[in-house]
Structure formats: C-alpha cells, structure tokens
Amino acid sequence: MISTTDIIGYCQPYEIATQETTELKLSSNRPKTCSVKVMRVVCADINPNGPGEEFVEQSWGEIQNLAIDKQEINAGSYAIVKPAPEFRSLDIITIKMYIWPTKSSTNCQVIFNWGNISFSIETDGKLAFKFGSKAIISPQPLLLREWYEIEGVINFKTNNFYLKNRMLNPVVGFLPKYKSIPEITQTLLSTSEHPIIFGAKFKKSIHQREFTSHHYNGKIEAPRIFINKNTKPSVEWDFSKNITKASVLDKSYSKFKATFINAPMRGATGYKWDGSVESWREKPSHYGAIHFHEDDITDCEWQTLLKITPPAQARSGYYIARILADGVQSDIPFFITQRLKKSKNKILFLAPTATYKAYANTHVKFDSHNTENLFEAPISFSEDELYLNEHRELGLSHYDTHSDNSGVVYVGDRRPMLNNRPGLYTFNYIDDTHIIKWLEKKNYGYEVATDDDLNRLGHSLLDNYKVVITASHPEYYSTEMWDALSHYQQNGGRHMYLGGNGFYWRIAYSDQYPGVIEHRRGVSGVRTWEGEPGEHHLSFTGEPGGLWRTFGRAPQSLVGNGFSSTMFVKSTYFRRSKDSYGKETDFIFKNIDTDIIGDFGFRGGGCVGLEIDRWDRDLGSPHNSIVVATSENIGAGGLLTGEEFITTTRALDGDQNSRVRADMVFFTTPGGGAVWSTGSIAWATSLLWNSANNTVSEVTQNVLNRFLENKEFVQSE
Amino acid sequence: MLLYDPDSAIYNIDGTRMDLAKEYRDNLRGPFSLELQRVLDKMRTTPLKGRLVLLVIEPFKIFRLARLSGQRGVSPSTVHDVRYYSIAEAEWDIFKRRWLELTGVSISVSDPKQ
Numbered sequence: 163m164i165s166t167t168d169i170i171g172y173c174q175p176y177e178i179a180t181q182e183t184t185e186l187k188l189s190s191n192r193p194k195t196c197s198v199k200v201m202r203v204v205c206a207d208i209n210p211n212g213p214g215e216e217f218v219e220q221s222w223g224e225i226q227n228l229a230i231d232k233q234e235i236n237a238g239s240y241a242i243v244k245p246a247p248e249f250r251s252l253d254i255i256t257i258k259m260y261i262w263p264t265k266s267s268t269n270c271q272v273i274f275n276w277g278n279i280s281f282s283i284e285t286d287g288k289l290a291f292k293f294g295s296k297a298i299i300s301p302q303p304l305l306l307r308e309w310y311e312i313e314g315v316i317n318f319k320t321n322n323f324y325l326k327n328r329m330l331n332p333v334v335g336f337l338p339k340y341k342s343i344p345e346i347t348q349t350l351l352s353t354s355e356h357p358i359i360f361g362a363k364f365k366k367s368i369h370q371r372e373f374t375s376h377h378y379n380g381k382i383e384a385p386r387i388f389i390n391k392n393t394k395p396s397v398e399w400d401f402s403k404n405i406t407k408a409s410v411l412d413k414s415y416s417k418f419k420a421t422f423i424n425a426p427m428r429g430a431t432g433y434k435w436d437g438s439v440e441s442w443r444e445k446p447s448h449y450g451a452i453h454f455h456e457d458d459i460t461d462c463e464w465q466t467l468l469k470i471t472p473p474a475q476a477r478s479g480y481y482i483a484r485i486l487a488d489g490v491q492s493d494i495p496f497f498i499t500q501r502l503k504k505s506k507n508k509i510l511f512l513a514p515t516a517t518y519k520a521y522a523n524t525h526v527k528f529d530s531h532n533t534e535n536l537f538e539a540p541i542s543f544s545e546d547e548l549y550l551n552e553h554r555e556l557g558l559s560h561y562d563t564h565s566d567n568s569g570v571v572y573v574g575d576r577r578p579m580l581n582n583r584p585g586l587y588t589f590n591y592i593d594d595t596h597i598i599k600w601l602e603k604k605n606y607g608y609e610v611a612t613d614d615d616l617n618r619l620g621h622s623l624l625d626n627y628k629v630v631i632t633a634s635h636p637e638y639y640s641t642e643m644w645d646a647l648s649h650y651q652q653n654g655g656r657h658m659y660l661g662g663n664g665f666y667w668r669i670a671y672s673d674q675y676p677g678v679i680e681h682r683r684g685v686s687g688v689r690t691w692e693g694e695p696g697e698h699h700l701s702f703t704g705e706p707g708g709l710w711r712t713f714g715r716a717p718q719s720l721v722g723n724g725f726s727s728t729m730f731v732k733s734t735y736f737r738r739s740k741d742s743y744g745k746e747t748d749f750i751f752k753n754i755d756t757d758i759i760g761d762f763g764f765r766g767g768g769c770v771g772l773e774i775d776r777w778d779r780d781l782g783s784p785h786n787s788i789v790v791a792t793s794e795n796i797g798a799g800g801l802l803t804g805e806e807f808i809t810t811t812r813a814l815d816g817d818q819n820s821r822v823r824a825d826m827v828f829f830t831t832p833g834g835g836a837v838w839s840t841g842s843i844a845w846a847t848s849l850l851w852n853s854a855n856n857t858v859s860e861v862t863q864n865v866l867n868r869f870l871e872n873k874e875f876v877q878s879e
Numbered sequence: 880m881l882l883y884d885p886d887s888a889i890y891n892i893d894g895t896r897m898d899l900a901k902e903y904r905d906n907l908r909g910p911f912s913l914e915l916q917r918v919l920d921k922m923r924t925t926p927l928k929g930r931l932v933l934l935v936i937e938p939f940k941i942f943r944l945a946r947l948s949g950q951r952g953v954s955p956s957t958v959h960d961v962r963y964y965s966i967a968e969a970e971w972d973i974f975k976r977r978w979l980e981l982t983g984v985s986i987s988v989s990d991p992k993q
Contacts, residue, residue: 163937209939527932529951531883534930535923538909539966540973542933542942543955554952565951567882586938692881732908797910817910 164491166585167549168192169230170556172462173470173483173496176575176677177515177612183471184496186483187464189233189578193487197226198468203480203495205599205850206584206592212764213596213850215584223470223483230487233465235577237555238377239426239458240362243418246276247397248354249389255350256388257281258313258395260330260433262451263304264566265379271456272363272376273312274385277351280363281312283378291325294348298325300340305333309433316347323347330433358418360385361426361454371463372423377456379566383432384450402450405429405442405701408674425460425572425675427453429701431694440696443704448696455564459557460678461576472498478610480513480595482583493583495591500609501623508628508870509608511597514636515575516613516643516669516679518591522579523550524559530690538731538799544587546580556580560638560681561690569691571701574678588765589772593847594633596764597660600849604863617642617671621649629869634661634846635773638669638681641705648720654833656869660862662824662843663725663773665717668710670702684708686805688728711781711805719782722827723775723841726806729816731799733771733844735761736826742790746876747828750790750838752864759791760858763848769858770796771844774824786877787829793842796822834874838865888924890917894982900974901988907970922977931973936962942969967991 171188178184186198200223204216249255259281261273266287273281280292287303291314304310309330316323322344332338357364360382362374386395397412399420404410405428412418422428429442432450442449470483478500482493497513526533527541528551534541543551550556557577558570581587601608608631615623617640624630630650636659639647644665651657669681680702683689687709700707710717717724738757742750760769770793777783800816800823807814807821816822824841831837840846848858899915911919928949933942934957942963945955963969975986 211939525951528947529927531885531887531927532924535920538919538923540931540933540970542935542966543945544935544938548934548954552952552954567880586935694880798916799909 165489166492166545167580168490169196169485169487169492170578170580171464171485171492171494172576172578173494174576174677176495177497177499177614178472179499179502180472180474180476183469185466186468186470186494187233187462188230188467188485188494189464190230191232193230193490195227196230196485196487196490197224198228199224199484199486200470201482201484202477203482203584203595203598204602206480206595207588207764208584213599216599217482220476222473222476225468228467230467233462234373235459235462235555236373237424237459237557238362238374238456239422239424239454240374240377241360241420241422241426241452242372243358243420246353246356246358247387247418249396252350253319253390254315254317256313256315257385258311258388259385260309260311260383260451262309262381262433263306263379264381264568266306267379270376271378272359273361273378273382275359275363277353277356278348279314279316281314282376289325289327291323293323296345296348298323298342298345300325300327302337302340305336308333316350318347318350320344321347360420378454379456379564381430381432381451381453383452400450401428401452402432402442402446405446405449406672406674406703422452424458425678426455426458427571427701429697429699431696435696437696441699441704441706442701443699453568455566455568457554457558457565458572459555459577460572460574460675480598480610495579495583497610497612499611499615501611501615501619504626505609507607507609509601509606509631509866510624510627510629511601511608511610511631512616512633512636513594513610513612514590514633514638516638516640517636518579518582519573519575519679520560520638520669520681521590522559522573522575522582523556524561524581525550526561526690529562536728536730544585546585546587550580563691569683569693571682572675572678572680574675576677590635593635593765593843596850597631597633597846600854600859600862603850603854606866613643614671616646620646624650624655629656629658629866631658631660632664634843636661636664637666638679639665639667639710640669640671644710644715644720651831651835651837652833654835654874655831656835657721657837658865658869659721659837659839660846662775662841662845664775665710665720666725668700668705668707668713670700670705672702680707682707684712686712688803709805716781717775718778721837721839722783722787722829723777723825723839724781725773725803726776727774727796727800727802727816727822729771729774729796729800731766732797733763733766733768734793734795735759735768736770736791736824737794738791739789741788744788746830747788747790749868750828750861750864754857754860756857759861760845760848760856762851762856763844763858764851765844765847769845769848770824770842773843774800775839775841776821776823777825777827783827784829787827789825790828791826793824830875830877832877836869836875838869885926888921890921892918892921892978892982894978894984897986897988900978900986903974904971904988904991907967922974922981931958931976933963933969940964942966944969944973
C-alpha cells in the first residue's frame with residue numbers, strides 16, 4: 163500500500179498570489195529523500211465511482227532527491243517572559259496567582275516555571291511548589307474547575323520555603339486553606355538568565371526557539387511576584403489587558419512582556435466573573451484569566467525545505483505539492499489566488515478556506531459520542547484519520563474538544579491538514595472541487611480567491627467580477643467577509659451560492675496569529691461542544707461569537723435561505739415551484755422540460771442532501787425573494803437543527819415537520835444584481851453526474867449564463 | 880458546559896424480534912419502522928469504548944472490523960481478521976454482532992443473497 167502519512171507537511175502561506183512564495187515544510191517518518199511535483203487540482207475526488215479525479219501537472223516547482231527528515235512539533239500553549247526580571251538583594255521571593263485546573267492527568271502539569279522554581283499539579287492531582295530538587299505538596303488533590311489562589315514563598319534569610327493555597331469558593335470536604343511547614347531552601351538559579359513560563363516547563367532552546375513540556379490544562383490569572391517584604395508586587399501581569407493581542411506587558415515596569423505561544427485562550431472568565439456581563443469588553447476585570455491547553459497549536463514552526471513561487475502565468479486555483487517517495491504519495495495543499503490584478507475572467511470562485519481550517523484535522527469520529535448516529539452508518543477510518551488520532555500534536559478542529567473537554571476556539575493552517583486534500587474525507591474541500599471541474603468542463607473562464615483574501619481586501623476583491631460563486635458549504639464567515647459579499651450584492655453583483663449551511667458561524671481573523679481563525683460555539687446551533695458560560699465573545703475582536711442568526715444576520719438575509727436541517731442518510735430532489743414560472747425566474751429552468759430537478763448525485767443519490775437551507779421571510783429572506791424550487795420526500799432522515807424549533811416535540815424530522823426542507827431562492831438586488839441560492843450541499847456534488855449532462859448542471863448553467871450577461875436585472879417589487 | 884453522556888442510550892432491544900432484523904437486512908438505508916429506528920439509535924450511541932468501526936484497508940474495496948479504544952490517541956483494535964468487501968456487507972455484519980452483544984441473542988435471519 164502507498165502511504166499518505168509517512169511524509170506530511172504544509173505550505174506557508176496556505177494562500178498566495180502568483181509570483182509570491184510559499185514555503186514547503188515537510189516531515190518524514192521514514193523516507194530520507196523525496197520528489198515534489200506541483201499540480202493544479204481540478205477534481206480531488208478519488209472515488210472510482212465518482213466524477214473522476216483530475217490534476218494538472220505544472221512545469222514549475224518540481225524537484226528530485228529532496229533530503230527530508232523528521233521535524234518536531236511543540237504542541238501546547240504557554241506564555242513566556244524573556245528576558246525575565248533580575249532582582250538584587252533578594253531575601254524573600256513570593257509568587258502568587260489564581261488557577262482553575264481543568265484536567266487530571268497521568269503527566270505532571272507545570273503551571274509556572276522559572277529556573278529551578280515551579281508550581282505544578284502532580285499526577286495524583288495535588289499541587290506542588292518545587293524549588294531545586296525539593297518539593298512541597300498539598301495534602302489534598304485540587305478539585306477541577308474550582309478557583310484557587312496559590313502562593314509559594316522562598317526565604318533566603320531564614321533558609322526555608324513554603325506553599326499556601328486557598329480555595330475561593332470552599333467546598334465541603336476540602337481544605338479551604340492550606341499552609342505547609344517550611345522546608346529548607348536550595349540555591350536559587352539566576353532568575354534573569356531563565357525565562358518565566360506560564361502553562362508549561364521549559365525544556366530546551368534551539369535557534370531562538372523554545373521547546374516546552376509538561377503542559378498545564380486550565381486557567382491562570384493575575385500572576386504576581388513579590389520581593390522581600392513588599393506588599394505591592396514587584397512584577398505582575400494583568401491578563402485582562404491586551405486581550406486581542408498575542409502578548410501583554412507587566413504592570414510595574416511595562417518591560418517584561420509575556421508572549422503567548424500557540425494561542426492559549428484569551429477572553430476567559432476569571433475568578434471575579436459573576437455572570438453580570440457576557441463580554442470581556444464590558445468588564446475586562448472579570449476576564450483576567452487565560453486558559454492553557456496541552457494540545458493547542460497554531461504554528462508547527464518547521465524548517466522550510468523548498469520555496470515554491472508560481473510564475474506570473476500560473477492560473478489561480480486549488481493546488482497541491484505532491485510528495486513522492488518510496489512507498490509514499492502525500493499531497494500538501496495550497497491556493498493560488500487572483501487578488502493582485504484585474505482579470506479578464508468574469509467569474510470568481512471563492513474557496514472557503516476559513517471553513518477548511520475549521521474542519522481541519524477533525525477528530526469527531528474518535529472523540530464525539532454522537533458521530534455515528536449523526537451519519538447513521540458505521541464509521542470507517544482512513545490512514546489519514548488513524549494517523550491524526552495518534553498524533554494529536556497536529557492540532558484540532560473547531561469540531562473538537564481539547565483533552566480537558568473545553569472547546570477548540572482557535573484553528574490555524576501552519577500545520578499539516580490531512581483532510582483538506584485529495585483523499586477519503588470528501589466534505590468541503592473535495593466536494594468543492596466538483597464545482598471547479600464543472601466550470602472547466604463547461605469551458606467557463608474563472609478565477610479563484612480565498613476567504614483570507616475576502617477578509618483582508620473586502621468587496622474590492624469582488625468588484626471586478628460579474629459573478630461570484632460561493633462553494634458547497636461556506637459555513638464560517640467573519641464580519642469583514644459578510645460585509646464584503648453584501649456590498650457586492652447590493653451594488654450590482656451577481657452571487658451564486660452553490661451549497662448549503664453557509665454563512666452560519668461568525669469567526670474572526672487576527673494579525674497577531676497569521677493563518678488562524680477564532681470561533682466560539684455559543685449555546686445554539688448544531689454543535690459538537692458547548693462554550694463555557696460567559697465565554698462566547700471573540701478574543702480577536704470583542705464581537706459576540708456563535709451563530710450569525712443570533713445577531714440579526716440569519717443567512718436568509720444574505721442569500722435568501724438559511725440552515726434548517728441535516729440529512730446524511732439519503733439525498734432527494736427539488737420540485738420546481740409554481741412561482742418560478744413567472745417572467746422574472748423562468749430563465750432558471752430554460753429548456754428543462756421537467757419539474758423534478760436532481761434526483762441523482764454523488765452524495766446520497768440526490769441534489770438535496772447533507773445540509774440544507776430554507777427560505778423564511780421572518781428570518782430575513784428579502785421581501786422580493788422567490789422560492790423557485792423546494793425539496794420533496796426528505797423523510798425521517800432529515801432532522802431540524804436546534805435553533806429551528808422552540809419547544810421540543812416528537813415532530814422534528816422530515817416526515818413530520820415542514821421546516822425540514824431545502825428552498826432554492828432567487829432575488830434581484832439594487833444596481834441590476836441578483837442572488838441565486840441552491841440551499842443544499844449535495845447540489846454541488848450532483849453537477850457532474852452523467853458527465854455533467856443533467857438537470858442540476860443545466861439549471862446552474864442557465865443561471866450562470868444569464869448572470870454573465872451585461873443586461874441588468876430589473877429590481878422586482 | 881454540557882458534555883456527552885456515554886450512557887445516554889437507554890432503550891432496551893427485544894432480542895427475540897427477528898422481524899426487525901429481517902427488516903434491516905432487506906433495507907439497510909431505511910426508512911425504518913419506529914421500532915427498528917430505535918434499535919439502530921441504540922446501537923449507534925453505545926459508549927465509544929468498544930464500539931465497532933471499520934478501518935479502510937484498500938479505499939472503496941476492503942475494510943477491516945475494529946473496536947474503538949475510547950481513549951484519545953489510542954488506535955482502534957482489530958477484531959480477529961474480519962474483512963469486508965462492501966459497506967453493505969459490513970453494515971449487516973456489524974448489526975448482527977451488536978444485536979448479540981446487546982441482547983445475548985444471535986440473529987437467526989439468513990444473510991442477504993450476494
């Protein structure tokens with residue numbers, strides 16, 4: 163068997179324009195050399211019973227006999243202060259902070275480490291204050307998800323040290339306060355020569371890069387260091403400051419910067435949080451904590467093995483660097499985007515790279531109790547998925563929980579992403595390439611840009627194009643992305659939405675963590691985890707996170723339809739509506755002599771499937787929007803999403819509830835523009851059925867051809 | 880914070896209901912009778928530890944039966960060397976195995992004709 167995981171890697175940046183450079187970073191588990199070929203992805207679906215995989219080999223970027231080796235990943239978040247303060251005339255040093263531990267572990271978890279001083283949670287759950295080779299250990303294990311103030315004191319004059327801890331909300335059976343008997347001290351290592359680390363133990367430093375171990379799972383708040391008998395901290399950090407940033411200066415000198423590595427969670431509720439506010443912007447003092455996780459990763463920081471620079475004439479699109487070695491074929495994805503110059507092509511396809519990141523390296527098949535029941539079939543695992551399970555250091559998806567069961571709020575692209583490439587995981591990336599192949603098969607000239615471009619450039623990215631196509635499942639949208647698409651629509655743009663469950667969750671990008679997006683699951687929507695109370699606001703921007711629908715922007719208000727249901731068992735078809743026979747929408751079904759559209763397809767046998775959207779005027783579908791087709795025969799396999807019902811009843815499936823449906827919607831917009839939304843992920847995966855000779859393809863072509871005409875759409879009343 | 884309950888599936892399957900086994904054998908993808916649906920819901924929400932799954936040996940062609948470890952990072956363990964050559968074959972065999980495990984009764988319904 164050919165292995166897809168003996169060599170893994172990533173391209174940094176993930177999204178480039180022509181003549182920009184992406185750096186290929188590879189790690190090998192076995193081969194010592196490999197070759198690299200760059201290929202443009204036309205269709206990444208490798209299923210022999212699918213539409214047919216298709217890759218176009220490029221004449222650039224190829225290399226033979228590239229030497230490769232294993233590269234390390236330092237997963238786990240922490241804060242580092244380097245250089246650390248230096249204290250002269252040191253008689254007594256006192257270190258205090260608040261902690262909220264979240265995991266019992268078979269590994270020692272280091273909360274604080276400075277030279278030969280540390281606080282840690284031992285494998286039996288007890289708190290330890292260590293100095294040199296000596297340790298003081300609390301008599302009782304710490305309770306998880308409870309606040310403690312911990313204090314360690316070293317007195318060089320009396321030659322002893324001790325540990326105190328105090329439970330902020332005492333619980334019956336547990337000591338509210340504990341103070342150890344003083345132990346004899348060791349020699350203090352020079353404090354200024356060693357970095358202060360919060361959330362891990364310092365391991366080694368190679369080429370200015372720190373490696374850590376013994377990562378802590380839980381929150382830390384208000385670390386303070388007192389010197390001698392001073393009652394005021396000599397140095398302290400207030401983590402409620404600079405929440406949008408990747409570092410914070412100390413309060414006393416504004417000199418000792420705590421830099422956050424691998425994005426521990428900011429905007430976390432602290433010990434003062436009392437439920438009086440939901441947002442860190444309202445009362446920052448209630449959000450003084452940072453939540454560290456042993457499995458956070460935002461950047462693998464691997465060495466570059468090859469620089470790839472597409473020539474000016476390279477087409478925009480989905481690309482892979484195909485890595486070949488003895489018994490290995492492993493594809494590393496990247497995108498060439500058209501964002502630098504005006505194109506002669508009139509169509510822009512928006513590759514939903516934010517959504518790809520959100521799903522990257524998902525572990526739900528392993529970790530989530532309900533996955534099999536959601537998909538209603540036995541779960542099967544590919545080599546890539548088995549590898550991801552064994553190598554948690556490759557990072558998690560927005561669908562996963564950390565090892566302490568808290569949700570994953572930051573995901574990035576500076577790591578191997580094994581399910582965003584040709585392979586067996588078809589959702590999103592592979593399904594979207596059905597659209598790419600269809601565009602090529604029908605000889606449309608098009609360009610590709612990405613979510614990252616849309617977020618940074620706004621509507622100026624879109625303005626040059628007659629038609630913008632969004633993909634099969636563009637689920638994760640930042641405010642900037644939403645506003646850009648809305649501006650385009652409202653100024654004569656023509657938007658084709660060829661998918662389902664789009665524009666659903668709010669995310670944000672940050673210049674502090676390149677390639678990373680943030681998302682908070684909130685308390686509604688189809689979720690694989692629920693956010694902690696009070697922690698639903700994005701740390702990158704301060705915006706409320708969760709469903710766009712919660713903020714008065716249901717997807718219906720952007721594209722006419724919005725998420726209603728999942729249906730993973732079987733797909734079905736659309737029936738053309740009576741309203742569609744009007745003058746305004748007749749063009750959509752031109753030369754199609756049936757009202758039944760799409761009773762076929764590569765996902766579940768129909769064009770209505772997987773995740774579907776419905777029209778609803780009350781949720782914001784434009785007053786002039788027309789439902790041109792509606793699904794039929796969804797059956798009991800269709801299940802309403804949680805936000806679509808108010809009272810729980812038995813009647814929540816497609817046999818019983820009319821909201822379990824897909825509506826295909828069309829509306830005109832100011833300036834002669836229009837929007838056409840299919841409302842089903844399986845629409846995209848039906849386009850290529852029967853070599854693209856089918857009604858789904860014909861309907862899409864009718865719309866695209868009309869959208870490409872200069873003739874303005876007359877705004878309907 | 881709401882977490883998953885590994886023991887959430889409380890429906891008891893009546894192991895003597897061979898009519899439900901036959902219904903499943905003859906129509907693996909549904910729609911199902913309400914009783915059969917409950918049987919399947921139960922089977923699909925058993926605790927992760929020990930749950931039967933498939934490993935892809937050759938994409939789209941060969942699958943191997945395995946059990947989830949229920950522990951992060953720990954690979955599924957294979958069940959003897961049981962292999963399947965179609966998803967449908969696997970679904971039916973997994974159904975029979977789960978029926979026996981959950982009810983103590985072996986399914987006496989014959990296998991589907993190939």
